[in-house]
Amino acid sequence: MILVEIKNVSKIYQSRMALDDVSMTLESGKVYGILGPNGSGKTTLMKMLADLMQPTTGKILINGETPSVNSRQIVAYMPTSDHLYKGMSLERTGIFFKDFFDDFDMDSYMKLLEEMDLPKKLKVSALSSGMAAKLRVAATMARQAKLIMLDEPLNGIDLMTRDCIIKTIVNNIKEDTTLIISSHLVEQIEPILDEAILLKKGKVGYSGNVEQLREVEGMSVANKYREVFGA
Amino acid sequence: MLTYDNNRPMYLQVIDDLKRKIINKEILENGKFPSTRELAIEYGINPNTAARVYNEMELMGICYSKKGLGTYLTNNEEMITNLKKSVASKHVKTFMKEMHLLGFTNQEILYLIKGEGSEEK
Numbered sequence: 188m189i190l191v192e193i194k195n196v197s198k199i200y201q202s203r204m205a206l207d208d209v210s211m212t213l214e215s216g217k218v219y220g221i222l223g224p225n226g227s228g229k230t231t232l233m234k235m236l237a238d239l240m241q242p243t244t245g246k247i248l249i250n251g252e253t254p255s256v257n258s259r260q261i262v263a264y265m266p267t268s269d270h271l272y273k274g275m276s277l278e279r280t281g282i283f284f285k286d287f288f289d290d291f292d293m294d295s296y297m298k299l300l301e302e303m304d305l306p307k308k309l310k311v312s313a314l315s316s317g318m319a320a321k322l323r324v325a326a327t328m329a330r331q332a333k334l335i336m337l338d339e340p341l342n343g344i345d346l347m348t349r350d351c352i353i354k355t356i357v358n359n360i361k362e363d364t365t366l367i368i369s370s371h372l373v374e375q376i377e378p379i380l381d382e383a384i385l386l387k388k389g390k391v392g393y394s395g396n397v398e399q400l401r402e403v404e405g406m407s408v409a410n411k412y413r414e415v416f417g418a
Numbered sequence: 419m420l421t422y423d424n425n426r427p428m429y430l431q432v433i434d435d436l437k438r439k440i441i442n443k444e445i446l447e448n449g450k451f452p453s454t455r456e457l458a459i460e461y462g463i464n465p466n467t468a469a470r471v472y473n474e475m476e477l478m479g480i481c482y483s484k485k486g487l488g489t490y491l492t493n494n495e496e497m498i499t500n501l502k503k504s505v506a507s508k509h510v511k512t513f514m515k516e517m518h519l520l521g522f523t524n525q526e527i528l529y530l531i532k533g534e535g536s537e538e539k
Contacts, residue, residue: 217466218464353462354459357459357463358459360458360465362465374424378424378428378463379463381464381466398428398429401426401427401428402427405425407425409424410424410425
């Protein structure tokens with residue numbers, strides 16, 4: 188089933204073209220990797236799906252509707268920046284999220300904290316940057332949303348914590364959810380993807396099923412990435 | 419956990435590992451395979467890939483699915499013997515190809531194998 192339709196979408200910041208005539212459809216039950224270097228348009232695309240930004244031209248449909256306050260109820264977006272309150276305990280953070288989102292599942296949030304070894308009594312201000320990254324993933328994945336977007340969940344994090352986050356993501360993928368993960372750590376993320384979308388200077392440089400890429404071209408996503416972005 | 423070669427389809431790599439387990443009788447109480455979700459978690463792959471693993475193995479006659487109950491190993495010694503032969507033959511072919519590339523003749527290869535074999539066990 189198609190959940191997201193993006194039709195000829197462009198986004199211009201003053202004179203900079205952040206997205207240039209991008210079209211794609213995303214199905215439910217699949218994991219998409221949006222991959223590309225800094226400035227390729229990954230965050231812009233996600234923010235538009237999250238209704239935090241409007242396209243300059245073109246059209247976006249989520250579940251058949253233009254992004255709005257309504258669609259926010261079925262879309263969970265984890266931004267790259269810290270978006271949690273420092274003074275709250277992790278437990279309180281959960282309650283806070285529950286107030287905002289009907290689909291926030293407290294039980295699965297607590298389970299996620301446990302899976303990632305995060306003590307619920309601790310305050311957000313006491314977390315290391317790796318722990319904070321885990322918490323942001325937990326708070327986002329605890330929502331029973333139709334579309335879950337994780338913007339750079341592995342950025343600036345040590346290897347063991349990255350492994351932990353990837354494992355947690357795999358453990359919590361739901362059959363009817365569309366998951367979008369952006370990253371430039373292609374090698375680490377590619378084992379859990381269904382589809383890879385490579386953004387190059389605001390355009391789709393490649394898009395396809397990752398198993399098919401390996402099977403037909405004998406090529407990893409990382410090697411495709413090198414081909415697309417290489418000199 | 420398996421170390422993956424990202425240039426090869428993940429589902430084939432998982433199937434190879436499961437074949438090895440079947441041959442070594444590491445599968446499982448009552449011949450039942452893990453659920454798709456359990457397989458995904460165990461191998462760190464996404465659930466769609468895990469589902470494909472079982473679909474392909476079913477086509478190969480290695481397992482069958484009972485509606486609502488899960489995936490089971492085909493209970494058949496002949497299948498397992500054939501599986502063992504085909505996995506072994508694949509390894510031998512790869513090995514022979516590598517050795518031929520190094521310029522060894524079949525006779526030299528046999529001689530080397532005998533030498534290695536006598537050191538072990």
